Structures are given as structure tokens and as C-alpha cells.
Amino acid sequence: PEKLSETASAIQVITSEDILRSGASSLPEALRLAPNLDVAQVNSHDWGISARGFNNTVANKLLVMMDGRTIYTPLYAGVFWDVQNVILEDIDRIEVVSGPGGTLWGANAVNGVINITTKSAKDTQGTLITGGGGSLLQDFGAVRYGDKISTNVFFRVYAQRFDRNNTLMANGNDATNSWDMTQGGFRLDGYPSEANAWTVQGDVYSGTEQGFAADTTLDGQNILGRWTHTISADSDWQVQAYFDRTWRRTPNSFTEDLKTFDVDFQHRFPLGERQSVIWGGGYRLMVDEVVNSAALAFLPPNRNLELFSGFVQDEITLLPERLKLTLGTKLEHNDYSGVEVQPSGRIAWTPDDRQTVWAAISRAVRSPSRIDSDFYIPANPPYVLAGGTNFDSEKLLAYEVGYRVRPTDQLSVSLAAFYNQYDQLRSVNEITTTNFFLANDFEGETAGVELSANFQATSWWRWRGGYTYLYKSLQPTSPNANPSVREGNDPEHHFLLQSIMDLPGHFQFDTTARYVDLRPSPVIPSYFTVDLRLAWQFKNLELAVVGQNLCDNRHPEFGTQEIPRSVFGKVTWRF
Numbered sequence: 001p002e003k004l005s006e007t008a009s010a011i012q013v014i015t016s017e018d019i020l021r022s023g024a025s026s027l028p029e030a031l032r033l034a035p036n037l038d039v040a041q042v043n044s045h046d047w048g049i050s051a052r053g054f055n056n057t058v059a060n061k062l063l064v065m066m067d068g069r070t071i072y073t074p075l076y077a078g079v080f081w082d083v084q085n086v087i088l089e090d091i092d093r094i095e096v097v098s099g100p101g102g103t104l105w106g107a108n109a110v111n112g113v114i115n116i117t118t119k120s121a122k123d124t125q126g127t128l129i130t131g132g133g134g135s136l137l138q139d140f141g142a143v144r145y146g147d148k149i150s151t152n153v154f155f156r157v158y159a160q161r162f163d164r165n166n167t168l169m170a171n172g173n174d175a176t177n178s179w180d181m182t183q184g185g186f187r188l189d190g191y192p193s194e195a196n197a198w199t200v201q202g203d204v205y206s207g208t209e210q211g212f213a214a215d216t217t218l219d220g221q222n223i224l225g226r227w228t229h230t231i232s233a234d235s236d237w238q239v240q241a242y243f244d245r246t247w248r249r250t251p252n253s254f255t256e257d258l259k260t261f262d263v264d265f266q267h268r269f270p271l272g273e274r275q276s277v278i279w280g281g282g283y284r285l286m287v288d289e290v291v292n293s294a295a296l297a298f299l300p301p302n303r304n305l306e307l308f309s310g311f312v313q314d315e316i317t318l319l320p321e322r323l324k325l326t327l328g329t330k331l332e333h334n335d336y337s338g339v340e341v342q343p344s345g346r347i348a349w350t351p352d353d354r355q356t357v358w359a360a361i362s363r364a365v366r367s368p369s370r371i372d373s374d375f376y377i378p379a380n381p382p383y384v385l386a387g388g389t390n391f392d393s394e395k396l397l398a399y400e401v402g403y404r405v406r407p408t409d410q411l412s413v414s415l416a417a418f419y420n421q422y423d424q425l426r427s428v429n430e431i432t433t434t435n436f437f438l439a440n441d442f443e444g445e446t447a448g449v450e451l452s453a454n455f456q457a458t459s460w461w462r463w464r465g466g467y468t469y470l471y472k473s474l475q476p477t478s479p480n481a482n483p484s485v486r487e488g489n490d491p492e493h494h495f496l497l498q499s500i501m502d503l504p505g506h507f508q509f510d511t512t513a514r515y516v517d518l519r520p521s522p523v524i525p526s527y528f529t530v531d532l533r534l535a536w537q538f539k540n541l542e543l544a545v546v547g548q549n550l551c552d553n554r555h556p557e558f559g560t561q562e563i564p565r566s567v568f569g570k571v572t573w574r575f
């Protein structure tokens with residue numbers, strides 16, 4: 001734990017209030033509230049989410065964790081956002097780190113880390129019932145109940161369900177992509193003593209996504225256990241283990257059954273009076289089984305992928321309460337590229353309690369995934385596209401500087417600038433005019449600025465938001481690499497502004513405005529849109545109406561399908 005104002009990295013924190021007052025109805029919509037993320041809705045159930053560039057539907061340079069469980073598929077080293085669902089009222093906060101986080105977090109924490117933390121069972125006692133419906137979000141409902149088993153053991157159980165309508169085609173017709181999901185789960189938190197705490201939690205889900213040719217069916221389960229022992233205010237250790245199974249089937253495409261077993265340990269302790277050391281290690285086994293189709297295949301279809309990791313980080317106080325230097329590295333071994341080293345150095349200068357200046361140099365890697373080395377189109381030769389059997393990790397050397405200031409008690413501002421050098425990026429190389437293979441023959445650079453602010457204008461009106469500028473230049477390093485096939489389709493500018501307003505008579509009026517610049521390849525026009533939320537609260541009851549994408553009838557955000565203007569109503573009862 002550390003103060004946000006003194007952290008030597010570009011971090012945004014989305015609070016529970018930010019999420020609920022935005023009118024967000026899903027986790028990806030909540031992530032739009034981080035101005036250092038690029039979030040684009042593709043259709044009813046798919047999203048492109050990334051930081052500092054390289055965004056697409058299979059974005060692979062962003063690490064996402066939920067309550068310590070890594071949300072990751074070895075198919076493409078990214079996230080299936082359609083199965084990441086949670087009751088939004090249960091989220092405590094979302095921490096978004098833009099920039100490399102590999103030293104602590106590991107591979108794929110290249111351009112950023114999203115860390116989602118839900119509330120403890122102790123903080124969710126009683127009953128919550130919420131539901132509603134509308135145009136795009138047709139209907140939804142959730143029930144959560146929390147109680148205590150004894151004076152120091154608390155639990156909650158929940159169930160939720162939603163049905164989402166189709167998005168639209170460019171001609172205004174319905175696209176074929178409606179989506180439904182049913183999910184339930186539990187959480188137990190125990191506090192056997194002041195020095196010890198434990199958590200056990202799990203989820204189970206099942207859903208269907210409509211497609212043009214065939215429907216995709218989904219289901220999964222996970223369970224996690226964690227024990228934390230506090231030695232002193234400056235020292236503790238934690239051990240955690242989880243199991244995660246996810247299954248998806250699309251006829252005439254592929255079926256995947258992925259089982260993940262993970263265990264890790266970390267220990268924090270002081271070294272003398274001016275050093276704080278944290279170290280740890282972990283092991284992950286991913287049992288990935290794919291049923292191929294004639295159109296595409298992962299060969300071999302089944303793989304057992306192992307990941308061994310260890311890390312150490314030392315925070316050194318050079319000048320008490322003024323100057324800190326943080327040095328660390330992570331060592332990992334994966335089955336594709338072997339041993340990877342990810343060092344980092346960060347320095348933070350705090351001239352007073354209202355300002356922090358920081359700078360960092362980091363190395364990060366994106367480990368190869370199955371789509372890089374095992375993917376073939378079609379399933380049998382001659383192949384139109386073949387995986388790179390010698391595909392290596394993608395590498396990043398990142399330079400960052402930042403400044404945080406709180407000029408008044410009501411205003412805080414954060415500014416970060418970065419310059420990234422990428423090497424051995426994925427490329428599509430030509431064998432003949434009709435045969436291609438994947439390789440590491442692209443390189444390039446990105447640079448940009450991230451600005452964010454939080455302003456408490458009055459006791460009843462708060463503003464938050466930010467602006468991001470991104471420059472990206474990529475080029476092939478081999479004459480065989482297709483220069484037009486590049487990773488990501490990123491806007492140069494994007495902007496967010498959220499207004500949270502408490503009105504007389506128990507009313508709330510909230511506004512979220514977004515501008516996203518043109519995406520160049522393929523061209524997706526820029527757009528500006530506004531979401532509005534009007535709510536009325538009386539004791540334990542809340543009634544709300546939310547309008548989304550209100551500035552035009554529909555617009556594309558990523559791809560050919562378009563996101564329509566929509567409205568829904570919501571009722572929430574707590575007791």
C-alpha cells in the first residue's frame with residue numbers, strides 16, 4: 001500500500017462512487033472512466049481495451065487482474081471481456097496503471113495494468129436487489145445477500161442475469177450479436193486475529209452470444225483462496241492460490257477448454273531504517289484444449305503451458321519524506337521464449353505534501369501466445385497463414401516522467417509523459433502472394449501525454465476527467481514483412497469529462513462526456529458522445545434513468561458495427 005499522490009507511476013483510481021454515478025452497466029463501460037485507457041465497444045459483447053496504443057479486439061499488452069486472479073487467455077495473451085462480469089455495486093475500486101508494470105506484475109504488463117478490487121464480505125452486509133431494462137440493455141437483475149457466520153467470519157452470495165440487444169449495421173439494420181449471461185458466486189472473509197486474515201471466493205457463469213453463422217456458448221468457474229499475515233506495520237506476507245476454468249464453443253470455428261492453476265507468495269519487510277523490500281514467486285499451469293475446425297486450427301490442439309516467476313523490489317529512502325528510489329526486477333520462464341528479465345528503476349521527489357515529481361525507466365516483454373506460434377488457416381496444408389514456430393517475445397524499453405500537484409484542497413492534477421521503444425513486434429510475413437507466416441519483424445516507437453484532474457467544485461458538485469495524446473510510428477525490419485499489417489488502431493486524441501452533482505430533494509444528476517479521435521487503419525470516424533444519469537434516492541430505495549450515446553443515433557467505435565443511442569431504467573433497494 002502507498003499513497004496515490006506519492007506513487008512513481010501513471011495511475012488512475014476509479015472509485016465505487018465514480019462507477020455508480022456514471023450509469024455504467026458493465027465492467028468495460030466502467031473502465032471508460034479511466035482517462036489513461038482507450039476503450040472501444042465493437043458490438044453487443046466485444047470490446048477493445050488498451051493503454052498507450054495497440055488497441056484491437058485481441059489486444060495483448062495489457063494485464064488485467066480481479067481480486068488477485070489474472071484474467072488471461074493463452075490463446076492471444078489478452079482478455080475475453082465478454083466473460084468478465086461483476087455486480088458493479090460490489091466493486092471497491094479499479095486501479096489503472098498505464099505504462100510498464102512488469103517488474104511486479106509480470107509478462108503482458110507491457111502498456112498497462114488494470115487491477116479490479118471488490119469489497120470484502122464484511123463491507124457488503126445486508127441485502128441488495130437491483131434490476132431494470134431498456135433498449136440496448138433489454139433487462140437485468142441482481143440479488144446479493146451478506147451476513148456473518150460468527151463475530152469474525154463474514155460472507156456474501158449473489159446472482160445476476162442480463163440480456164443485451166443487438167447493435168446495428170451501418171445501414172441501420174440489426175446486427176446479429178445479442179448476448180445473455182447468468183452468473184452467481186460467493187465470498188467469505190475471516191479475521192481469526194489482528195495479525196491474520198483470509199479470503200475464499202468463487203464465481204460460476206453461463207451465457208450465449210448470437211453470431212452471423214452460429215451462436216457462441218460460454219461457461220466457466222473459478223475459486224480463489226488467500227491468507228495474509230501481518231508481522232508489523234512495515235512487514236507482512238501473503239500466499240494465494242486459485243483455479244479458473246473457462247469454456248467457449250463456436251460451431252465451425254473452434255472450441256476451447258482452458259483450466260488455470262496458479263499459486264504465488266509475496267513477502268514485504270524493512271531492511272534497516274530506509275529500505276522496504278518486497279519479494280515473491282509463483283507458478284502457473286494452463287491446460288489448454290482446443291477442438292479445431294476445417295477453417296482454422298491451433299496445432300497442436302492441446303498444450304500444457306507452465307509459467308515460473310520470481311521478483312524482488314527495493315524501495316530506498318534517499319531523503320526522508322522527500323526522495324525515494326525504487327529498483328526491482330522480475331524473472332519469468334515460459335514455454336515459448338524461455339527466461340525473461342524485466343527490470344525497472346523509478347525515482348520520486350516530493351518537495352512538499354502537495355507535489356510529487358517522478359521518473360522511470362523500465363523493460364517489459366509480451367510473452368508469445370498460441371495465436372503467435374500455433375495458429376493455422378486452414379487446418380490442413382497448404383496454409384494461407386501459419387504460426388511462427390520460432391516466435392519470440394515482443395520487447396519494450398519505456399521512459400516516463402510525471403508530475404502530481406494539489407494546488408488547493410479541492411483540486412488535484414496529474415501529468416505523465418512517456419516515450420516507448422518497441423522491438424520484435426508481431427508481423428505478417430509473405431512466403432508467396434497467397435501464403436503468410438507470423439514473425440517478429442516490426443519495430444517502432446510511441447510517445448504521448450496523459451493529463452487527468454479531479455475538482456471538488458462545491459460540497460455537492462465534483463468534476464473529474466482527463467485528456468490523452470498518442471503518437472505511434474511502426475515500421476518493418478524485414479522485406480518479407482507486410483508493411484500495411486500493423487498492430488492496433490489507435491486514436492491520436494481522446495478526452496473524458498465526468499460531472500457528479502447532488503441536487504436538492506434527494507436527486508442526483510450526472511454527466512459523462514467523451515471524445516475519441518479518428519482511428520486511421522481502418523478508418524473509423526471520430527465521435528463525441530454524452531451519457532446522462534438522473535436518479536432519486538429515498539432512504540433505501542433508488543430510482544435511476546440512464547441515457548447512453550445521446551449525441552447521435554448511432555456511431556461505430558471499432559469495426560463495422562455501430563453502437564446505438566440507448567436508454568434504460570434501474571431500481572435499487574438496499575436493506
